[in-house]
Amino acid sequence: MKLKYLTAALATALCMTGASASLAQDSAPPAQKVTVATPAPKLIVMIAVDQFSADLFAEYRGRFTGGxxxxxxxxVFPAxxxxxxxxxxxxxxxxxxxxxxxxxxxIVANHYFDLSAAREDKRIYCAEDEKVAGTSSGGGKYAPSVGHLLVPTLGDLMKARDPKAQVVSVSGKDRSAIMMGGRQADELMWLVPTGLTxxxxxxxxxxxQQASTAIAAAIxxxxxxxxxxxxxxxxxxxIPLDKGGSVGTGRMARDAGDFRRFMASPEADGAVLATAAALRQVRKMGEGDSTDLLIVxxxxxxxxxHSTGxxxxxxxxxxxxxxxxxxxxxARxxxxxxxxxxxxxxxxxxxxLPERNRQNAWPDAQRVDKALDPEAIGKAVAEKLGLPQPMIYGDGGDYYLAKTLTAAQRKAALAEILPRLRAHPQIEAVVTREELGAHPISKRAPDTWTLMDKLRASYHPQRSGDFIIALKPRVTPIPESGLGYVATHGSVWDYDRRVPxxxxRKGLAAFEQPNAVMTVDIMPxxxxxxxxxxDANKIDGRCLDLISGPESSCR
Known part of the structure; x- marks a missing residue:
């Protein structure tokens, strides 16, 4: 079966590979459900759709007719x-x-800083091995690795229980394939301009390899x-852009070899799904004695x-x-x-993007002030206090003070920086690592979390910054819009946090639960x-009961 956005060459090549509620509140009553042992499915398919917000799901839900x-x-947990x-x-x-x-x-961010790293580039990509000689954190210059992930994945636990269980992870991005695939995946790959790697x-x-060749030909x-x-x-x-051009009327046409435009279209998703289906078929996943895991x-x-909003x-x-x-x-x-x-x-x-938000009834949508750039802040404060430069490193919300500063210099720098940032009209809060370290991880339902709760769930003492900045709602952390990068995510606000x-499963009775649950609940x-x-003591999530009625799927 050919997927719509695959080229004939890709479909042919792939055919050749095989055959034709929220966390319980303290006051909540205990559950009164009876656990039932239903037969385990032979195949688990875990699909992550990058940037598929609860808002998009709600907006387009009535139009869906396919998968x-x-x-x-x-x-359905819609929020x-x-x-x-x-x-x-x-x-x-x-x-x-x-x-x-x-x-x-x-994994506190896509990139964080390790100022004690041996290499000159102190910026660390979340899915790299920075100890590999001659590498840096820039795209295409790092050595992909799962080494920074500190806990096991579902696939790792499945393989530990039964080494015959198969785990395959295929994605459009390396960090997606790696963070979900874990350390024990039998096959793990992602899209690149030359196909798959x-x-x-x-x-x-x-x-x-056959899929990779066909995908490269399609690109x-x-x-x-x-x-x-x-x-x-x-x-x-x-919608006109700051740097020229516009978005909003694109039809996804692209020139030969334009990998980014390939990725920004259903064609990329079709390539990943076709590859996953082919690997499942050849490996006979779901056809053996064990339950297998296919990650997409x-x-x-x-x-x-990101490109068009x-x-x-x-x-x-x-x-x-x-x-x-x-x-x-x-269907396959x-x-x-x-x-x-x-x-x-x-x-x-x-x-x-804020330009379209302003047209559509949200006049306060803004782009971030260039003065909040970490380098700009560090330079201004260092010059005022006579401190060595560079003084601040940052990429996103985490800001790191240089290791060259003495204790007295650090204290003076923070005394100057924090009030300055907290007074900025685009900043909601500035929180120090000491404040976050003293704050417990919340056990409440995520829709009731405070800003500190949200930031604490992302804080790791060895990897997070000396202080973290949270921008106000609808402040886009891109100072100027240009073709290819007009909108983003990363905030503490619900439009970035909420996902479906x-x-x-065939035969599973349907129900919808609008109360807040979390992605950490999926694994258990x-x-x-x-x-x-x-071990419930080693995870933050809980099992979600998937059986409507008096029985429970949680064992």
Whole structure:
């Protein structure tokens, strides 16, 4: 079966590879449900859709007719939470199959700083091994690694129980594949301009290599503009950008070899899903005695969101394509007769570019003041106090003071910096590492969390900054918009925290639970579904009961 956005070459190549409630409050009464031992599914499919916010799910839910419609007919938590404050790709993916907040996974951001690192580049990518000689944190210059993830994944626990269990992770991004795949995956790969790749020194399997060759050929071909569905016409309004050009009327046409535009389209998701289906088929996942785990990371929604925003014609086309691609993927699984269960969520949410927000009834939407750049702040304070430069390192919300400062200099610097930042009209709060270290990780429902609760769930004493800045709502941390990067995420606000959490299995009775649950609840829920014991003292999440009625799926 050919997925719509795959080229004929890619579809042919892949055919050749095989055959034709929130956490309980202290005052809540104990549960009165009876645990039942249902047969474990033979295959777990974990799907993460990058930047698929609860807002997008709600906006397009009534239009879904394919794979997302199927999932929306299962067990639906429409307002789940990436509960923590650092709502970026790497931290979010680290929560999904570990059951832990970033405070425990150690993945506090996409990038953080280790000022004691031996190499000159002190900026650390979340999924790299900075000890590899000749590498740096820049794109394409690092050595991908799972080394910074401090806790096991569901796949790691499955392999520990039964080494015959198969774990395969395929994604559009390396950090997605790595953070969900863990240390014991049998195959782990992601998209690159040359097709697919995995860890350095690890050869792709013959099936993955065939898929890689076909994907590379697809990237190398120009793509004409996609048709604009009639329901997307209201989104078809051009939004001028600061650096020239506009977004909002794109049809996803691209030149041959344009990898970024390939990624910002349903074509990328189709390539990942087709590869995952081919690997499942060749490896006969779900056909043995053990339960297997197939992990799929879909990145196109995130690329579209960053490049063009969340409310333009481009995102409308992407939502229709994602729904269609998932539908075709599930149809291929259905044809096997395998008993499989699916979970789908997102690594974070996202919000639209401020220029369109201002047109659409939110006049206060802003871009961040350039004066809040860490380098600019550090230079201004160092010059005023006569301190050595560079004084501050930062990438996002975490700011690190240079190790060259004496204790007295650090104290003087903070005494100057903190009041200055707290007085800035775009800043909601500035919190020090000492304040976060003294604050407990919240056990309450995530929709009731304070700003300190959110930031604490992202704080790790060895990796987080000396102080953390939280911007006010609807302040986009991109000072100027330009083609390719107009909107982002990463804030403590619910538009970045809320994501759908969906479960589906043939025969599973549907229900919807609007109360707040968390992505850290997914791992213990799936573990219970397959009868895999999990030490509740070593995770932050809890099992979600997927059975409507007096029985419970939580063992």
């Amino acid at each position: 997302l419609a199927r999932l929306a007919s299962g067990v 789940g939470y990436q509960a923590h404050g650092a709502t970026e790709t790497c931290p979010g993916h680290s929560t999904i199959l570990t059951g832990n907040h970033p405070a425990h996974t150690g 995995g860890y350095r020194g690890t050869a792709l399997s013959p099936t993955a 190398g071909q120009a793509r004409p503009a996609l048709a604009l569905p009639a329901e997307c016409a209201p989104h078809d309004i051009a 990371g879909l990145a196109a929604t995130d690329y579209v969101g 969340t409310e333009g014609s481009e995102m409308c086309i992407q939502m229709a394509g994602l729904d269609r691609e998932l539908g075709d993927f599930f 699984l259905d044809a096997t007769g395998i008993d499989y269960a699916v979970a789908l969520t997102a690594d974070h949410g996202g919000h639209d 959490i969906l479960f589906w 829920t799936l573990a219970s579904l397959i009868g895999l014991p999990v």
